[in-house]
Amino acid sequence: MDAIKNFIDNYLIWMSLPQFTKTDIFEILIIAFALYHIILWVKNTKAWVIVKGIIVLLIFSLIASILHLNVILWIFKNTISVSIVAVVIVFQPELRKALEQLGRKNLVSSIIQFEDSKDKNEKFSDKIISEIVRATFELAKTKTGALIVIERNIILSEYERTGIQIDSIISSQLLINIFEHNTPLHDGAVILRENRIAAATCYLPLSDNMQLSKDLGTRHRAGIGISEETDAVTIIVSEETGKVSVAESGRLIRNIDGDYLKTKLQDMKKKTTEVKGIKLWKGRRGNEKKAD
Numbered sequence: 001m002d003a004i005k006n007f008i009d010n011y012l013i014w015m016s017l018p019q020f021t022k023t024d025i026f027e028i029l030i031i032a033f034a035l036y037h038i039i040l041w042v043k044n045t046k047a048w049v050i051v052k053g054i055i056v057l058l059i060f061s062l063i064a065s066i067l068h069l070n071v072i073l074w075i076f077k078n079t080i081s082v083s084i085v086a087v088v089i090v091f092q093p094e095l096r097k098a099l100e101q102l103g104r105k106n107l108v109s110s111i112i113q114f115e116d117s118k119d120k121n122e123k124f125s126d127k128i129i130s131e132i133v134r135a136t137f138e139l140a141k142t143k144t145g146a147l148i149v150i151e152r153n154i155i156l157s158e159y160e161r162t163g164i165q166i167d168s169i170i171s172s173q174l175l176i177n178i179f180e181h182n183t184p185l186h187d188g189a190v191i192l193r194e195n196r197i198a199a200a201t202c203y204l205p206l207s208d209n210m211q212l213s214k215d216l217g218t219r220h221r222a223g224i225g226i227s228e229e230t231d232a233v234t235i236i237v238s239e240e241t242g243k244v245s246v247a248e249s250g251r252l253i254r255n256i257d258g259d260y261l262k263t264k265l266q267d268m269k270k271k272t273t274e275v276k277g278i279k280l281w282k283g284r285r286g287n288e289k290k291a292d
């Protein structure tokens with residue numbers, strides 16, 4: 001009997017479940033949330049390349065340690081601190097962007113969707129979507145260049161400040177008028193917030209993605225740039241070809257038609273927010289009267 005007890009004490013004790021307190025569960029949730037966002041950030045930025053490089057180096061150092069390649073291990077050990085500093089310097093723009101986004105994002109509302117954000121989505125009604133689609137393809141027909149940014153969860157006030165404030169209900173006529181050639185508001189981007197045109201002539205960050213087609217000019221690069229830095233969806237009408245493209249999460253879908261754009265905007269509206277495994281559906285019905 002004693003032998004069994006000793007065996008349990010010595011070898012099986014680690015199998016017993018550790019004691020969990022509420023604080024531990026809270027800590028695990030925070031760490032899981034932080035890890036999820038770090039992994040998302042790594043996947044969506046150039047950091048993914050460096051993570052792959054680090055994995056290769058780790059495998060290489062493991063092999064070196066198994067084979068007792070002492071000189072290589074010594075070099076690894078002595079260059080690790082220099083490498084960390086080098087990574088921080090090389091990825092300074094990405095780190096800065098990530099910290100900026102952290103500052104801009106309302107962390108609490110990204111966990112719990114408050115009435116406010118539900119409201120915001122409701123205002124972006126089917127009528128508003130139709131107005132945007134109509135304006136886009138009217139502009140395309142006359143080959144009038146346009147850049148329309150639709151704000152989502154990340155607030156775009158930083159970019160809005162670079163333009164002229166409009167704050168008017170969205171209508172196809174107003175959008176068409178803004179992008180009319182040789183008018184004071186036609187240059188730059190329009191920012192849409194909920195059911196309103198927040199600002200025009202806004203300056204957006206240009207994408208530095210080297211893989212983008214060389215025939216894309218600054219209008220398209222600006223549309224992609226803002227979609228890389230924020231969760232906004234951008235509609236771009238080419239002045240040269242009259243073709244319509246849409247940018248989201250740094251990806252550009254070119255030469256789309258009205259039905260595609262309508263579905264895209266409706267999908268964007270309906271998109272679920274998945275937090276802690278709970279799907280919180282965003283509102284459906286528009287409520288323009290209330291907004292006015």
Ligand SMILES: Nc1ncnc2c1ncn2[C@@H]1O[C@H](COP(=O)(O)OP(=O)(O)OP(=O)(O)O)[C@@H](O)[C@H]1O
Pocket residue numbers: 145146147186187188189202203204205206215216217218219220221222237238239240241
């Ligand atoms: N950083 C920026 N932010 C907002 N708008 C911009 C920015 N850069 C350029 N634009 C807009 O793009 C216009 C220039 O477009 P350009 O011809 O270079 O682009 P493009 O992608 O080739 O588009 P298009 O097919 O319409 O010619 C500018 O007049 C301006 O309205």
